[in-house]
Amino acid sequence: MSRILVDGHGGDHAPGIVVEALAAIHAEYADAANKPTLGIVGQTEILLPALQQAGIADVVQIVPASETIGMSESPAMALRRKKDSSIHVGARQVRDGEWDALVSAGNTGALMAISKFILKTIPGVDRPAIASMLPAEGKSGKTLLLDAGANVDSSSEHLTQFAIMGSCYMEAAEGIQSPRVGVLNIGSEDIKGTDVVKMASASISDLDLNFIGNVEGTDLFLDNVDVVVCDGFVGNVALKTMEGVAHFIIANLKREFTGSLSARLGMLLAQNALRKLKTRIDPSEYNGAPLLGLNGIVVKSHGSADALGFSRSIQVAHREVESNLKSRIVESMNQWMEQ
Amino acid sequence: MSRILVDGHGGDHAPGIVVEALAAIHAEYADAANKPTLGIVGQTEILLPALQQAGIADVVQIVPASETIGMSESPAMALRRKKDSSIHVGARQVRDGEWDALVSAGNTGALMAISKFILKTIPGVDRPAIASMLPAEGKSGKTLLLDAGANVDSSSEHLTQFAIMGSCYMEAAEGIQSPRVGVLNIGSEDIKGTDVVKMASASISDLDLNFIGNVEGTDLFLDNVDVVVCDGFVGNVALKTMEGVAHFIIANLKREFTGSLSARLGMLLAQNALRKLKTRIDPSEYNGAPLLGLNGIVVKSHGSADALGFSRSIQVAHREVESNLKSRIVESMNQWMEQ
Numbered sequence: 001m002s003r004i005l006v007d008g009h010g011g012d013h014a015p016g017i018v019v020e021a022l023a024a025i026h027a028e029y030a031d032a033a034n035k036p037t038l039g040i041v042g043q044t045e046i047l048l049p050a051l052q053q054a055g056i057a058d059v060v061q062i063v064p065a066s067e068t069i070g071m072s073e074s075p076a077m078a079l080r081r082k083k084d085s086s087i088h089v090g091a092r093q094v095r096d097g098e099w100d101a102l103v104s105a106g107n108t109g110a111l112m113a114i115s116k117f118i119l120k121t122i123p124g125v126d127r128p129a130i131a132s133m134l135p136a137e138g139k140s141g142k143t144l145l146l147d148a149g150a151n152v153d154s155s156s157e158h159l160t161q162f163a164i165m166g167s168c169y170m171e172a173a174e175g176i177q178s179p180r181v182g183v184l185n186i187g188s189e190d191i192k193g194t195d196v197v198k199m200a201s202a203s204i205s206d207l208d209l210n211f212i213g214n215v216e217g218t219d220l221f222l223d224n225v226d227v228v229v230c231d232g233f234v235g236n237v238a239l240k241t242m243e244g245v246a247h248f249i250i251a252n253l254k255r256e257f258t259g260s261l262s263a264r265l266g267m268l269l270a271q272n273a274l275r276k277l278k279t280r281i282d283p284s285e286y287n288g289a290p291l292l293g294l295n296g297i298v299v300k301s302h303g304s305a306d307a308l309g310f311s312r313s314i315q316v317a318h319r320e321v322e323s324n325l326k327s328r329i330v331e332s333m334n335q336w337m338e339q
Numbered sequence: 340m341s342r343i344l345v346d347g348h349g350g351d352h353a354p355g356i357v358v359e360a361l362a363a364i365h366a367e368y369a370d371a372a373n374k375p376t377l378g379i380v381g382q383t384e385i386l387l388p389a390l391q392q393a394g395i396a397d398v399v400q401i402v403p404a405s406e407t408i409g410m411s412e413s414p415a416m417a418l419r420r421k422k423d424s425s426i427h428v429g430a431r432q433v434r435d436g437e438w439d440a441l442v443s444a445g446n447t448g449a450l451m452a453i454s455k456f457i458l459k460t461i462p463g464v465d466r467p468a469i470a471s472m473l474p475a476e477g478k479s480g481k482t483l484l485l486d487a488g489a490n491v492d493s494s495s496e497h498l499t500q501f502a503i504m505g506s507c508y509m510e511a512a513e514g515i516q517s518p519r520v521g522v523l524n525i526g527s528e529d530i531k532g533t534d535v536v537k538m539a540s541a542s543i544s545d546l547d548l549n550f551i552g553n554v555e556g557t558d559l560f561l562d563n564v565d566v567v568v569c570d571g572f573v574g575n576v577a578l579k580t581m582e583g584v585a586h587f588i589i590a591n592l593k594r595e596f597t598g599s600l601s602a603r604l605g606m607l608l609a610q611n612a613l614r615k616l617k618t619r620i621d622p623s624e625y626n627g628a629p630l631l632g633l634n635g636i637v638v639k640s641h642g643s644a645d646a647l648g649f650s651r652s653i654q655v656a657h658r659e660v661e662s663n664l665k666s667r668i669v670e671s672m673n674q675w676m677e678q
Contacts, residue, residue: 217577218583234576241580244557262611263609266609271605272601273596
């Protein structure tokens with residue numbers, strides 16, 4: 001049974017949406033055999049009334065932490081100066097085995113720096129990666145992209161480690177048999193790209209993975225690949241470009257659909273279709289980016305996530321715990337190091 | 340008056356859509372004072388019947404070239420071995436002043452390599468860049484992204500040159516007064532990103548440009564910036580990610596809208612709105628990527644462009660000629676080198 005601790009103070013809408021998400025998860029898993037135990041870390045005087053108001057004060061345990069980290073605070077300063085922040089306390093609780101996972105919508109850099117400092121990395125992992133889930137065609141409907149921004153100037157060794165961890169994740173947490181792994185490049189031919197991606201391709205093709213070679217930005221949303229590895233600078237640009245295009249198209253769709261009477265009528269008739277479309281591409285549905293490679297489970301929620309989005313992050317953590325993801329990554333990294 | 344030569348053999352649908360685009364441009368500028376003179380380079384025995392069928396054999400001049408370059412041929416081999424290819428002949432015609440610009444939907448690498456070899460670069464430009472236009476909010480409705488894939492491992496000096504050229508382009512060819520120039524990064528703070536982007540920011544901020552600092556992937560589609568510079572690997576990933584998301588959303592939109600009777604009725608009522616949306620985000624409307632920094636005007640059309648898309652590329656070339664873009668870049672590069 002998984003024990004999930006959430007950060008009561010991270011993100012743009014904390015603790016409101018965090019508590020709302022906890023209530024949703026509590027209701028959703030009410031009769032489930034694998035119901036997670038839920039906790040929230042932060043300032044009791046703020047969190048207790050919120051839990052009481054949501055009617056879940058008796059089922060969600062509060063872990064006290066006196067400090068909070070701002071969204072734009074320097075990660076290095078937050079790491080050194082705020083030892084009683086919700087992230088510090090949460091990561092220590094996971095390290096000490098009190099809780100199985102920490103979920104936070106807080107400052108990404110601080111979450112990564114503090115988690116890395118307290119939990120350390122799995123042997124063989126030089127740099128943990130942020131793994132982001134993207135919507136895609138195909139049966140799974142998902143592609144995992146990593147690194148999505150934790151590291152810049154990744155080496156081919158780093159990309160190789162990302163490939164191992166990403167493959168473990170999709171197999172364990174998403175149940176995809178021998179996930180297809182690709183390297184993000186600017187063409188499918190072997191001669192394309194930087195030396196780093198060429199060397200990474202060579203090195204990943206030696207592993208016991210279902211490696212399919214180079215993929216391009218267009219492949220991310222098709223049924224061509226399950227795990228895409230790239231440098232964190234490139235991955236972050238791809239992710240934010242995706243967000244930007246999706247917002248742009250949806251904003252224009254809304255504008256056009258409210259522009260005339262017939263368009264408004266059309267929208268009414270098509271509202272089921274539009275709702276399905278929204279579910280398909282809604283960033284909230286794909287929210288919850290695991291920080292892979294840490295010696296403990298940490299999941300990052302988007303800072304602007306709503307309650308649905310935050311609850312998805314809790315489910316990501318829950319699946320990571322239930323599927324023994326950490327042990328699987330430890331095992332795969334050991335195999336790699338012994339090669 | 341501009342003289343535009345188009346490659347009769349480049350792209351997935353040549354010469355069909357190329358000839359169709361020429362006919363469209365001929366019709367569109369029929370009574371215009373600035374009507375471009377049109378030519379097509381390639382195999383007469385193929386192109387003449389096509390022009391005749393389209394009824395434009397008397398207004399479009401054929402420049403003979405006996406060879407063609409395949410879309411997946413090695414640029415280096417094409418450069419050395421196919422001296423009578425449509426791209427070689429076209430670039431030589433531009434170099435020799437017979438024509439003002441070459442437009443091709445052919446092999447991007449070969450077009451860049453051959454153009455660079457024959458036309459050379461403008462003094463001060465180390466590497467020409469591919470500049471791609473993206474749809475965006477705001478009055479201009481456009482953002483220029485460069486480099487979109489001509490160069491990998493760009494240095495901060497290269498990014499600085501891209502900033503100068505991109506700013507010249509948006510001012511001259513698009514008529515945007517003091518375009519806002521940004522560096523693509525993974526956060527807006529100065530401490531973010533690689534050393535190359537930090538150094539590029541420092542160097543661009545010393546120029547006489549409207550430099551706004553770091554921008555992110557989401558900014559590309561907002562009214563926040565007009566010219567975004569980045570390494571070609573990063574730019575290509577951003578561009579193809581954009582294409583991938585747009586296709587994914589539109590495919591899902593179509594699927595949902597044809598899924599039920601009420602959705603189909605809704606689509607009928609909203610068809611004007613959907614048509615406007617399509618025009619707004621249609622890649623054809625934004626087609627035509629100038630290769631900036633060459634000592635001559637060359638425009639790359641997407642290989643899979645339709646006739647509308649190819650005609651937009653011809654218009655890009657036409658605007659570059661009419662606005663004296665090359666002289667403006669020469670002048671700006673000279674100012675920079677004298678600093």
